[in-house]
Amino acid sequence: MFIEYFYLMRKRGLDVAPNEWMSLLEALEKGLHGSTLTGFYHVARAILVKNETEFDRFDQIFLEYFQGVPFQGEIPDELMDWLNHPSENLFRELEELKAAGVLDETLEELLKRLEERLAEQTEEHNGGNYWVGTQGRSAFGNNGWHPGGIRVGGKSMHRSAVAVASQRVYRDFRKDNKLDTRQFQMAFRLLRNLSAQSNEEEFDVDATIHDTCENAGTLQVRYKKARRNTIKVLMLMDSGGSMDYYAGLCSQLFQAAVSSRHFKELHTYYFHNCIGSNVYTDPRMNFDSAVPFEKFLAQYDKSYRVILVGDAAMNPYELDHPQYNFQTHSYGLSGIECFRQMKRHFPHIIWLNPESMPTYDNYWTRTHLQLAELFNMFDLSVDGLESGMKQLLVRRAG
Amino acid sequence: MKQLSFNRDTQYVASADLMNTVNIAIALQKPLLVKGEPGTGKTMLAQAVADALGKKLIIWNIKSTTKAQDGLYVYDVVQRLYDSQFGNAGVDDIASYIKFGKLGEAFQSDEQVVLLIDEIDKADLEFPNDLLWELDQMEFYIPETKETIRAKQRPIVIITSNAEKELPDAFLRRCIFHYIEFPDPEQMEDIINVHFDRLEDKLVSQAITAFYQVRQMRGIEKKPSTSELIDWLRALTVSGVNPKKITGTIPLAGVLLKKDKDLAVLNRNLRR
Secondary structure (H helix, E strand, O other), X not given: OOHHHXXXXXHOOOOOOHHHHHHHHHHHHOOOXXXXXXXXXXXXXXXXXXXXXXXXXXXXXXXXXXXXXXXXXXXXXXXXXXXXXXXXXXXXXXXHHHHHOOOOHHXXXXXXXXXXXXXXXXXOOOOOOOOEEOOOOOOEEOOOOOOOOEEEEOOOOOOOHHHHHHHOOOHHHOOOOOOOHHHHHXXXXXXXXXXXXXXXXXXXXXXHHHHHHHOOOOOOOOEEEOOEEOOEEEEEEEOOHHHHHHHHHHHHHHHHHHHOOOOOEEEEEEEEXXXXXXXXXXXXXXXXXXXXXXXXXXXXXXXXXXXXEOOOOOXXXXXXXXXXXXXXXXXXXXXXXXXXXXXXXXXXXEXXXXXXXXXXXXXXXXXXXXXXXXXXXXXXXXXXXHXXXXXXXXXXXX | OOXXXXXXXXXXXXXXXXXXXXXHHHHHOOOEEEEEOOOOOHHHHHHHHHHHHOOEEEEEEOOOOOOHHHXXXXXXXXXXXXXXXXXXXXOOOXXXXXXXXXXXXXXXXOOOEEEEEEOHHHOOOOXXXXXXXXXXXXXXXXXXXXXXXXXXXXXXXXXXXXXXXXXXXXXXXXXXXXXXXXXXXXXXXXXXXXXXXXOXXXXXXXXXXXXXXXXXXOOOOOOOOHHHXXXXXXXXXXXXXXXXXXXXXXXXXXXXXXXXXXXHHHHHHHXX
């Protein structure tokens, strides 16, 4: 019956792999959940969830799946039966898994092993000599003392799994609402592409020593190709106007990018709302920091990964109409045309937006939607940045 | 949540959740990955588990330069060359120049041991993946001697991480995971009680209140952890501060906060 739970988790975005699910079944077969739903909650979380940022999502799914189960009163027979005699039900579970066809070859093997183990098993594992014991025989006990073991102290506050899950104490860990420089930095670290393809060669100390000694002391010099991060980054930030609300957030992003020293190159430029005839090297965007757009494109080739940061909110007129250039006294390209040119020039380009995607189209959100159609747009959050970095690493349609 | 604590010999207080997870990892014979804020006792957990089970603890401290190979074995070719130049006996025996690393040591132990791989996230990104086979199969091959080292007794593996790097998925999928939460004030009192024989109740309760106040202040970059609280309590007892004044003035704040900027934040908060 739990197969639906497995699929629910995957559907809700919790990335549970089949072999983790198998481990969970194995744990149940060993009776590690102590035949209680609370036990099941803890076992499942420990095996299936590998990051505290996912705990909250796990809690929510757990609630969604089990909320109909009355915890203080009677537990439905089917569920009780499952929790009490997991081994009897495992065969059925395995059949279901197979029928569902989610298995690859290695998993087939895994299943076979588990089946064999089940076949060998003659008695119920509950109350056996596994480590968690309620009979006081094991080192980690729930009741009583174990000589040289662990003292059970403190207050006993038995809480049901649903009570635990419904508190959602891990809400704060969710990646989509917690932001600090460190987490941004971590996200930036995803953007790396180590390569030993460079022409640089460096002296290989270990191999030289090894080969020299093996060669009875006659020097054998060895070189190896150096491994370097090959990624070069261009960051263009919208500055001023409606972006002032996000100044703190953008400065965090900027700090994180600058302190992630592992990029081969990192260049930062600024623009206001739209890229016009100039981009600027200084956020105040004075004339002396202006770089003509054509020069900018000529300076950086397509190997650069480009991150645009902005709320994409402006008067639609600004985006669609040609811009008047005060230096040449003529009309240049329109904003959208500049952005299109950027996209053609740089195959790896993303847009980070501190404002989340609008759900409706009106005068104020039009440019946001328009630019989201042109670029891969991500929320300026840790989650968004991570997906963005992954997007920048590979070239995908979209 | 039930709370389990180790006996007097060990100074470790663990939540029931954590103990359950340890049990799951042991029963399923999978490595246990422990994450949590600094100062929540990740490293001490392994010691406590080893003590409770009466097993030997082997610690492999990971540094940024550590390679997976270091944990398995090192072939000391240089020593062998020296020996051959002086005509020492036993040069033909390559095996005597193989020095086992911590993982190799754990595999070769006749009795089951607890192996702690401490701060795995400090090493290269590839490091955990390089250990996949060894931790899964509990064996490795030495080409120099054409020998396969297989674990005599599958060690209990505990891995800690400070989340400085994201660990690879393939590695995570093989682990049991536990996140140690920062202890709540009640648990903190228990932890203090195992560290001190006798303390004035008033002092402890005031210090804990002040400690959590400081932790919650906005703008504190490096929040004080358990070990800092314990140092602070020690300092407070020695200097004989009036317990009533602790929450209002936070005396000896330098013990709790290590950064100048954090101390400035504290002073600003106190003046208000």
